[in-house]
Structure formats: structure tokens, C-alpha cells
Amino acid sequence: MHELGIVFYIIRDVKKAAQENGVQKVSGVVMNIGEVSTIVPEYLTDCWRWAADKEDLLRGCALKCNIVPAVTYCEDCGAEYGTVQYGKVCPRCGSENTYLIRGNEVEIKEIEVPNN
């Protein structure tokens, strides 16, 4: 249950943000989840439901996941290509001299607060 551990970190950070903004209730949390972050969004939302409902601040709060496509950059030919399809080796020039430019995010994008 890798995702449950991640959920505890999300809850900790959302609580902190709520406190800083003087918020009593959070109705939605929007995440940016990279395609190669090793997070399975369905498991994350399942774990979230279980853990969030134990917190007054987050009871009933929805977790929404935006998937960020993974892109790798080739240092030798400058190509940017889809990591999931081609992996570490550049499909244009065959170089292994590549690195991931996005797609491993596990970040809280924003929180939604009900207006009273």
C-alpha cells in the first residue's frame, strides 16, 4: 500500500495549508500526478477516502488527480519525446544521454474551500 503512505503526506500538507489560510473545511484537493511517478491514481483516491474521512477538516473532501504526461529530453539531439512509449533511449538518434523533464510530479495543485 504505497499510496496510503503518500496520502498521509498529502493530508499533512493540506492541513498546514488550511491553517495558514484560516480555512475550517476543505471540499476538494486537486493533485498533479506524473505519469511515471509510480502513483496509481485509483489506489490513491481509495486510500484518500479512507484516511480523509477520519479528519474533521477533510470529511467528504474529494481528491482529484490531473495526470501529467511524462516527457524525456535528449541532450544529444534536443528531441523531446514520450517517456512511457520510448523509455530512456531517444527514438530519434538512439542516444541514452537523456533525462526526464516532467512526469514524476506528486504535487498538490490547489485546494477547494466552500464559500459560506
Place this chain on the structure above:
Amino acid sequence: MDDVKVIEIKKSIFEDNDRDADNLRADLKRRGVFLLNLMSSPGSGKTTTLIQTINRIKDQVRVAVMEADIDSNVDAVKIREATGIPSIQLHTGGMCHLDAEMTRQGLDNVPLEDTDLVILENVGNLVCPAEFDTGAVKNAMILSVPEGHDKPLKYPLMFSICDVVVINKMDVLPYFDFDLEKCREYVRLRNPKAQVIPICAKTGEGVDAFAQWLLQEINNWKN
């Protein structure tokens, strides 16, 4: 649409942990203590490798071990009985990894002023421990022959953060389709800087090379 207010956060959930880890590393540097984070799948031979390694270096450096597991203290007891060095057991309470804060709490129980090297035996898992920086000075992982030479392709993050990859159980090589050269190539693909050290923890073969690597790194850290 007006019944909800949106507050932008835009923060990685690893950010706080990364900062805690950097602070812990700086603190260890000041105190002259080297922390090694040892990771692997369950059953790859972490504890046996540790016993062999510690028995080779314990006359030269003062060693302590922190065992992290979800439950039980069998590893801590085994290390203490086989090496005579202080060994404490940390329970992660169901979590599949240790983070920097849990590591710091564990270190509170280690006599750091009398210690040169603390080895953290992380939870057996190739996914989560790679995501959470523990504050260790160096990361090592053990891959055992029965697991297969293709693991660097399957668990890219783990191999990309390791400074050394120990290939254990070399004695059973004839019984498995494990290709050491392919494995080296896959590790290099993920991480050109990682050293690969083949060993057999059961017979002790190759363990000297790992012990030497460790002593050299401790020396670099303290000076």
C-alpha cells in the same frame, strides 16, 4: 461555481521531507557521523550482507545499525548476536518506507558521539524507499541473483538514486538465467555513476570490496 474558493498550493508532497533530509545530513556532517541507507527487496540478503560487512570493519570504525521493519525485531537481534554491535529496531507502523523525520527519531536512540557509521536497513521494498530521502550520506541497494538482471529496468527510480549496487547470491548463478554483464549495462543506463559490486554474503566472497567502498566513503565524509 461561486460556491467554492480555490487556493493555489503548487507544492510537491516530497518538499518538506527533502528539506528535513538536507538538515539531517548537515547535522550528521557537523557530528562526523556517516549514515548509509541500505535498500532492497525482501529476501535479497540485507541482514546477512550487513553481518559480513560489519565483522570486516568493526575494528576500524564504530558501527551502529538501525533496522526498519513494519513489525518484529528479528533482524535487530540477529545483527546484535552475530556482530556484537549496538542495533536498534524501528517500526514503521505499517508504512512501506522510512522518511527523514522517522530516521531522525531513530537516531535519537543511537549514541552518535561514539559512532562513526550508522547503517539504516530500510524496509524491504524497491518502490517507496527510493522516493523518500532519509537524510543518508550514501544510498546502497542489494539486488540478488534470483530476482533477475532486468530489475534496473523495472524499478528505474531505485537504481537512479543508488551510489552502489551490490549483486548478492553470486553462488547460485549457475541455476538462474541471470546475466551479470546485462545487469551492469542496465544499471549504467539508469545511473552511470553507480558502482556494481558482485558478492556472496553466505560465503563472504566479494564482501571485502563492499567493505572497502564503505570505509573510503566514511573517510571522505569525515575529512
